[in-house]
Amino acid sequence: MTAVTLTVNGTERSLEVEPRTLLVHALRDDLGLTGTNVGCDSSSCGACTVLVDGQSAKSCTMFAVQANDADITTIEGVADADGTLHPMQQAFHEHHALQCGYCTPGMVMAAISLVEEYPGLDEGGVRHGLEGNLCRCTGYQNIVDAVLAAAGSGGD
Amino acid sequence: MTITEDAPGHVGSRRLRKEDPALLTGEAKFIDDLALPGAIWVGMVRSTEAHANIVGIDGSAALAIDGVNEVLSGEDLAPLWGEGALPCAWPVTPDMKNPAHLPVARGTAKYVGDAVAVVLADSRYAAADGAAAVVVDYEPLPAVVEIEDAVADGAPLVHADLDSNECYTWGLWGDNAPAIDAAFAEAAHVVSERYLQQRLIPAPMEPRGCAAVPSPAGGELTLYSATQIPHILKVMTAVVLGIPENKLRVVAPSVGGGFGCKLNVYAEEILCSALAMQRGAPVRWTEGRAEAAVSTIQGRGQVQHIELAADADGKVTAVRVKLLADMGAYLQLVTPGVPLLGGFLYHGCYDIPNYMFECTSVFTNRTPTDAYRGAGRPEATYAVERAMDSLAVSVGVSPEEIRARNFIGADAFPYTSAAGLIFDSGDYQTVLDKAVALADVDGRRSDQAQRRASGSSKRIGVGFSSYVEMCGLAPSRVLASLDYGAGGWEAATVRISPTCKVQVVTGSTPHGQGHETCWSMIVADQLGVDPDDVEVLHSDTAVSPTGLDTYGSRSLAVGGTAVYMATEKVIDKARAIAAHQLEASEDDLEFSGGVFRVRGTPEAEVPLAGIAFAAFTAHDLPDGMEPNLEAHVTYDPPNFTFPNGTHIAVVEVDTDTGDVDLIDYVAVDDCGVQINPLVVEGQVHGGILQGAAQALYEDAVYNSDGQLVSANLGDYLVPSAAEAPRFRLDSHVTPSPTNPMGVKGVGEAGTIAAAPAVINAVVDALRDLGVTDVDMPASPQTVWRAIADAQGGAS
Ligand code: FES
Ligand code: FES
Numbered sequence: 001m002t003a004v005t006l007t008v009n010g011t012e013r014s015l016e017v018e019p020r021t022l023l024v025h026a027l028r029d030d031l032g033l034t035g036t037n038v039g040c041d042s043s044s045c046g047a048c049t050v051l052v053d054g055q056s057a058k059s060c061t062m063f064a065v066q067a068n069d070a071d072i073t074t075i076e077g078v079a080d081a082d083g084t085l086h087p088m089q090q091a092f093h094e095h096h097a098l099q100c101g102y103c104t105p106g107m108v109m110a111a112i113s114l115v116e117e118y119p120g121l122d123e124g125g126v127r128h129g130l131e132g133n134l135c136r137c138t139g140y141q142n143i144v145d146a147v148l149a150a151a152g153s154g155g156d
Numbered sequence: 157m158t159i160t161e162d163a164p165g166h167v168g169s170r171r172l173r174k175e176d177p178a179l180l181t182g183e184a185k186f187i188d189d190l191a192l193p194g195a196i197w198v199g200m201v202r203s204t205e206a207h208a209n210i211v212g213i214d215g216s217a218a219l220a221i222d223g224v225n226e227v228l229s230g231e232d233l234a235p236l237w238g239e240g241a242l243p244c245a246w247p248v249t250p251d252m253k254n255p256a257h258l259p260v261a262r263g264t265a266k267y268v269g270d271a272v273a274v275v276l277a278d279s280r281y282a283a284a285d286g287a288a289a290v291v292v293d294y295e296p297l298p299a300v301v302e303i304e305d306a307v308a309d310g311a312p313l314v315h316a317d318l319d320s321n322e323c324y325t326w327g328l329w330g331d332n333a334p335a336i337d338a339a340f341a342e343a344a345h346v347v348s349e350r351y352l353q354q355r356l357i358p359a360p361m362e363p364r365g366c367a368a369v370p371s372p373a374g375g376e377l378t379l380y381s382a383t384q385i386p387h388i389l390k391v392m393t394a395v396v397l398g399i400p401e402n403k404l405r406v407v408a409p410s411v412g413g414g415f416g417c418k419l420n421v422y423a424e425e426i427l428c429s430a431l432a433m434q435r436g437a438p439v440r441w442t443e444g445r446a447e448a449a450v451s452t453i454q455g456r457g458q459v460q461h462i463e464l465a466a467d468a469d470g471k472v473t474a475v476r477v478k479l480l481a482d483m484g485a486y487l488q489l490v491t492p493g494v495p496l497l498g499g500f501l502y503h504g505c506y507d508i509p510n511y512m513f514e515c516t517s518v519f520t521n522r523t524p525t526d527a528y529r530g531a532g533r534p535e536a537t538y539a540v541e542r543a544m545d546s547l548a549v550s551v552g553v554s555p556e557e558i559r560a561r562n563f564i565g566a567d568a569f570p571y572t573s574a575a576g577l578i579f580d581s582g583d584y585q586t587v588l589d590k591a592v593a594l595a596d597v598d599g600r601r602s603d604q605a606q607r608r609a610s611g612s613s614k615r616i617g618v619g620f621s622s623y624v625e626m627c628g629l630a631p632s633r634v635l636a637s638l639d640y641g642a643g644g645w646e647a648a649t650v651r652i653s654p655t656c657k658v659q660v661v662t663g664s665t666p667h668g669q670g671h672e673t674c675w676s677m678i679v680a681d682q683l684g685v686d687p688d689d690v691e692v693l694h695s696d697t698a699v700s701p702t703g704l705d706t707y708g709s710r711s712l713a714v715g716g717t718a719v720y721m722a723t724e725k726v727i728d729k730a731r732a733i734a735a736h737q738l739e740a741s742e743d744d745l746e747f748s749g750g751v752f753r754v755r756g757t758p759e760a761e762v763p764l765a766g767i768a769f770a771a772f773t774a775h776d777l778p779d780g781m782e783p784n785l786e787a788h789v790t791y792d793p794p795n796f797t798f799p800n801g802t803h804i805a806v807v808e809v810d811t812d813t814g815d816v817d818l819i820d821y822v823a824v825d826d827c828g829v830q831i832n833p834l835v836v837e838g839q840v841h842g843g844i845l846q847g848a849a850q851a852l853y854e855d856a857v858y859n860s861d862g863q864l865v866s867a868n869l870g871d872y873l874v875p876s877a878a879e880a881p882r883f884r885l886d887s888h889v890t891p892s893p894t895n896p897m898g899v900k901g902v903g904e905a906g907t908i909a910a911a912p913a914v915i916n917a918v919v920d921a922l923r924d925l926g927v928t929d930v931d932m933p934a935s936p937q938t939v940w941r942a943i944a945d946a947q948g949g950a951s
Contacts, residue, residue, distance in 0.1 A: 018281070025280070034189035035182015037412070039361045040445035044869035047361060075182040089180040093172055096834045099842065100668030101179025102186065102362040102412025127877040134869065136361050136413050137668050139841030139906075140877035 009077025024048045026064035035075040046133030049106035056113035075105035091150035099137035115151040166677040170834040173673040184410040187365035187382040188442045195438035199287030201273035203265035206521040206862025208294035218289040223282030228274045230262035236430035240396045245641035246493035252324040255315045257486035259423035266485035269450025299521040299862040303482045306518040314519040321519045329512040336510045339474035343465035347546045353458040355856035362412020363448045367440035368432035378405045384414040385705040392421045408695040411667035416527035419707045420489045449867035455528020457482035462539040470551035474510035477502045481517040484524035491526045498532030500575040504540035505624040506562035511574035529907040537623045541912035555620040579798045581890040588802040595804040595822040617921025619805045621913035627901035628713030628797040645792040647702040648718035652785040654772035656765040658690040663703020664715030670835045682723045684750025709901030717895040718791040725787035730767045736778045797892045797900035801825035805913040809921040814940030818881040828892045828900030843906020851914035
């Protein structure tokens with residue numbers, strides 16, 4: 001077992017993990033943050049996307065030990081403490097950009113990072129920027145519209 | 157409490173979903189999110205051979221792994237279920253072959269993915285490591301992989317104890333055969349086509365998973381499963397394992413999509429339940445993605461032969477269909493019934509007097525097939541809509557004209573089809589006209605002509621698909637006539653609490669469709685309350701003991717109707733109390749906006765809230781009336797519903813590379829009255845992309861050894877946002893007369909319509925090059941080869 005220290009959603013957490021423990025399983029199983037989902041075993045679906053030091057990362061492609069000392073943001077950490085949704089979450093809600101909701105946490109995290117990194121994206125840019133996140137329910141149109149709206153409204 | 161003054165009219169509005177916040181914040185609990193301290197983790201050891209005798213199972217390397225506790229073979233597990241097999245609920249013919257499908261194989265493995273042993277471990281990782289470390293000694297047997305090979309002379313047998321690979325033959329033609337032969341003999345035009353429906357992997361973003369939790373003191377068991385069908389699963393698990401049904405509870409937590417593949421009773425559900433009872437400890441399993449590709453059912457898998465006979469004007473006089481359908485190695489819950497669901501619809505939305513359908517279903521050494529979004533109807537629509545385009549070419553008219561000449565007329569409803577169904581309502585021509593206008597078909601065609609004239613390598617194609625589907629499964633008596641093993645009703649309970657909050661219990665089981673929002677809107681309008689004051693409970697047999705769950709676009713037309721009727725029943729009871737309080741006759745009362753009023757005496761009124769409280773205290777109710785406002789309804793629909801529509805796809809095909817770009821997609825659907833257009837559009841978007849994905853990207857590719865070579869999401873091309881087009885939608889509403897709200901259903905429409913629209917567009921783009929057919933998926937390689945073959949043939 002290896003000691004790992006992560007700052008998760010603003011709180012420092014120390015845990016002991018097997019060296020091969022994936023970050024996503026450390027978050028889900030060890031820290032109980034089950035909002036981040038697992039949809040594949042080949043880094044293909046993006047359901048597990050979180051922010052690592054502000055950048056989106058597929059948490060199934062990283063070992064927890066690789067994230068030692070990193071600042072992690074998961075879906076549980078993006079709404080305000082009073083429950084007010086993050087503008088990206090709010091835009092997903094208003095555009096009906098989720099159905100079953102399984103892809104949603106990863107999609108929201110990827111979208112937050114995308115619009116922050118590339119301000120002023122057009123529809124094509126959003127579609128290509130979210131290529132690594134699969135959704136089986138929505139056909140993507142409402143997701144794309146939500147991301148464009150959140151970007152346009154200054155919703156980081 | 158919120159009682160609005162005026163009838164609020166939530167139905168028909170684009171109300172945002174109440175399901176969203178929990179899903180958007182990560183609060184929602186999916187199956188793998190459940191914390192079950194002390195649970196035994198199951199790892200499944202799956203056959204790597206398509207067909208082989210299991211000579212030996214060596215668990216020693218697995219048992220050497222820290223945290224792996226047991227390795228169990230099918231024989232070791234036999235005491236748990238004896239000869240109990242996974243259930244098939246649809247024996248479509250009396251002589252259908254249904255080989256016993258044991259949860260874990262004994263002796264012989266019959267497909268890649270067949271469970272052959274089980275590892276029990278302390279953790280998720282140990283279970284996975286252990287399963288990978290089990291060494292199985294196989295003696296390979298000859299395998300049957302492709303459908304047509306299964307019926308070839310001398311084909312190896314999938315099941316050695318059967319005398320062929322045929323599962324059943326089912327037909328629908330009545331005494332019509334001479335008339336059909338005559339129609340073909342007299343036809344001016346005959347179209348005869350062969351189409352392939354490749355196998356598809358449903359791939360909801362959440363894989364399957366289950367957890368069985370015993371309560372040793374009470375001898376009870378709770379089975380949590382990522383399932384569409386907790387109610388059916390409960391009955392089936394009780395039957396297979398002999399657990400008294402009253403000791404079993406099944407819960408579907410948040411479920412991350414299903415699309416039919418979670419409409420089943422799977423080995424792992426039976427296994428975890430049996431082990432949990434035996435060990436007195438929670439037992440859980442979570443499916444991996446590559447595992448899902450072979451261990452969860454697949455969809456489609458058919459070879460279709462369709463023939464149309466038409467007169468000189470292109471009016472179709474007969475349709476004759478012969479199908480070969482791939483069951484896979486075993487029958488799952490409704491495997492054999494899937495082709496039948498399409499079997500009634502190979503005449504499409506056309507008025508065709510003579511109809512013959514025959515399906516022979518076969519076993520192969522592949523993963524079982526079963527219902528996948530549309531289940532039989534996408535296949536039927538594909539065949540007839542592709543064939544109609546061929547007929548249009550033969551007659552020399554446009555695709556829209558051949559459809560117009562054959563549509564069932566708007567004045568023909570209720571329409572009795574040649575296959576024996578009674579179509580409820582529709583106006584197919586108006587729907588098509590709307591789609592043609594929206595898609596700017598004329599503009600696209602002139603662009604197409606220009607590019608052809610200029611020799612451009614970027615060809616434009618316009619493809620049509622007009623469809624009708626049967627939804628709202630189903631009238632129980634019709635199901636009986638089809639030998640289905642259950643009814644088609646749905647149940648609902650509506651309760652009004654002392655403080656006038658509303659609780660709706662539904663037997664439908666959502667997994668993304670938005671039942672909570674939509675049921676609330678329906679009930680809120682009926683009762684004159686705010687939708688936020690309506691709570692919708694579902695998916696837990698302890699809370700909702702009666703139900704038949706969600707599949708076949710049945711939730712709204714059957715489950716929603718049950719909710720509507722239960723609410724009406726509650727209102728009737730409230731009216732009796734109101735009449736008692738107001739000392740008026742019930743006939744003199746009107747109810748709107750949540751208030752009962754005596755007609756003509758506006759000051760004589762009582763709000764529902766007052767009645768709810770009076771019903772609770774029961775101090776002054778009419779003589780003989782039971783306290784409380786609550787009603788239960790089980791609704792058995794008198795007929796199916798028949799959503800319909802026309803979709804138009806526009807593609808740009810690069811003739812140099814074979815690449816197909818879906819540049820526009822227009823859909824005009826008639827799903828009856830819409831409760832929430834926002835939700836309807838979401839269903840249509842997702843459905844279209846799933847159908848378009850069959851047309852362009854997805855294919856469960858097996859090699860000749862029966863190995864699935866597209867098992868993970870890198871090889872099996874579920875489209876991303878980058879491939880998806882922008883959809884442009886319109887709708888047309890002909891209310892269904894079958895149910896009081898006039899609703900039809902929309903969950904499968906997009907998938908049913910899309911594949912033929914896209915392939916018709918691809919063929920349209922390339923027709924001047926001599927291309928008449930392109931197999932699905934129309935990958936660049938397939939399209940390029942079709943062009944090359946057509947050009948080669950022409951030279
Ligand atoms: S779980 Fe699919 S990319 Fe991480
Ligand atoms: S909402 Fe279901 S997978 Fe995206």
